[in-house]
Amino acid sequence: MERIGVFLCSCSDNISNIIDFGKLKTFIFSLPSIVSVEIHKLLCSEEGKNFLKQKINENKFSRVLIAGCSPKLYEPTFMKIMEDSGLNPYLLSIANIREHCAYVTEDRDEALEKAKKIVQAAYRRLLLQEPLEKIDMEINPDVVILGGGIAGIEAAILLKQKNRNIFLIEKNPNIGGMVTRQEELFPNMECATCLLDPLMDEILHSTNVKLYTLSELKEVKGFAGNFEIKIKKYPRYVDETKCFGCGLCFDVCPVEIENEYNEKLNKRKAIYIPYQGCLPFVTAIDPKNCLNFKGEKCDKCINVCSANAIDFNQKEEEIILKAGAIVVATGHSNFNKEKFCEGNHRIYSSAEFERLISQTGPTAGEIKLSDGSIPKTFAIIYCVGSRSQKFNEYCSNVCCMAALKYGKIIKSKIADAKVFHIYKDLNLPDKYDFGFFNEVFEQGYFIRVDDIENLKLKPMQRKVKIKLSKPKKGKSLKVDMVILMTAIEKGESNEEIKNILDISTDKYGFLKESHNRINPSNSEIKGIYVAGTVSGPKDISQSIMQAGLASANILSSLIPGERIQLEPITSVIDKNLCSGCKTCIVLCPYKAINFDEEKKVSVIQEVLCQGCGTCVAACPSGAAYAKHFKDSQILAEIKEVI
């Protein structure tokens, strides 16, 4: 026999001013199984909560109905009281007679009638509600980090600690990402490698960080606290434990190809390291170009290697990792300068110029053109591909400061150089930025135009002619070298990562944050975080901050040894009713439904199910049902409210 306790909260007369509680109480008493109807002035107060608890205990209610404010406000509080009183918290029903009735209805009689219907619907629903138990499981405190750039490295350093393993996945043979390609960093002109090397070193020598180079993400199953991540590790063909980077093999390797690390400004061999001092300092063989993978026999590197490190028997491996959280820090790609203007040996993208000024770059840091000549006049064009109707409408965030940095570096390397800065607007929001600008402003010529896209670049025999756009239309200048400050764009692997992780991208193709303002390091899926330029243009400090926030979220939610409770509001398929049509499998946004080939029925993995109920609404056999939102419960509400 059910014993239902009803509590009417007048909300300090906010509700009872409109709804006649006396009449409502009489009406509720006419319903079966009602043991008591208590009117209280403020159930959410300490006194009110004690009152609720006391009445539940005194009257041994089997179910509780509360009529008052929205369940969005105090449902968890009241559920906790139910639990503390020994009642299953899912045997509570809340009738929202404040926001949905008292506050929105003018006529007192109509408000009373509507309140009766709302309470009656909640009552009918309550009778059909079932006790539910939370799913309790142990969490895995380990973390998989995708991408060994600055954001991934920062996250790995913050997260690696006792009782927690970090798996760092990097697609390249070495870590460090885009920052290693820079020589000096704005605004303090510090050496990038000097800042980064100690961090990379810390990771390589940490016992609880396992680095997987030449590896990429293939598949992810599971949920926050318990992910199962499948990665593919491609062979390096060099034994990492033996090679010490002496580089004798480079000299003998007969294959020469463009070095992508140096933006193809010079060559490398088929056995290579991207740059001197990279970490791990181990060579790799590029199977796309090595003769041994083209049906030719070549053993030159094998013969010269004193460490016996070359190993052509290495195979691709699939590795399964288990972790409680995933940080995606796979970075960005750069705008293709050829979309802006035709290629010419005097026109460099910012990424190319960055390598040109680097000690580890193709010219060992000397600014010279491919014909060997030293340029004297420079034009740095801002916003190429950014803030543009034609390409990307967003600001790429770092180019203004990078352009100013180039202005400064050019002047320091070529004292009599003339540098023209052609810009549309300047974005210099950091506290040090304008000081830096003031410094560079003295050394260059700043030309403002309305529109970067309408600049015309015309290569001539020994110069590039730049025809300016409005308001300088009709004017032009000739320079020896042009540097295009190209936009930061979505990473090449964003689409694939999005599909594997089942997260979203924004309209620009960057990975979408759960909330751009208040939750900028979470993705839309619990337990999956984003850090660095994978979620949009950022400079180093912003990438580090986002990585720090992601780490803080993980450290506070994935505590070793703790258990997690999963919400029981999920969907279930009755195997006796399922016809095996698989409609639900296609619809499930969480891939939570599998097909049992033996029994020929669909099965929901409860730990993956988020309880949206889409499968339930679509099931043609009525085999799927949503716990706490069963058809019978909703149909009862429909009947009562009308």
Added chain:
Amino acid sequence: MNFKPNIVVFVCNWCSYVASDTAGMKRKKYPAGIKLIKVMCSGRVDPQFVLKAFQNGADGVVILGCHPGDCHYKEGNYKAMKRAALLKRVIRELGIESDRFVLEWVSASEADRFANIINEIYTRIEKLGPLEVKK
């Protein structure tokens, strides 16, 4: 005749329910004939819920979901959209004016939009008169 329509509005837990709460907090007035039922997602609204509502005497049925792209469950609202298109045709076959069934998007912050939409639908259904299923 003073006809006061009865309208069932399905609101999703994450967007439109929150908007309806805020509309209440802002004391936006709407007729008492508008009754809200919470579901976790607009994608949970089984077409039979809509038909049952009409069968039980509703003069109009509304589904309010999150805006496209904002669904808490990623794509439940798209499922609702596809079903709604089909359902509109079905109810017309049953002799119910298709205007009596509406699917709209309301985000959690759009309390005013929530109130405007349901008031507008109410007025439209008031003009249509009580639901009389043509034989």
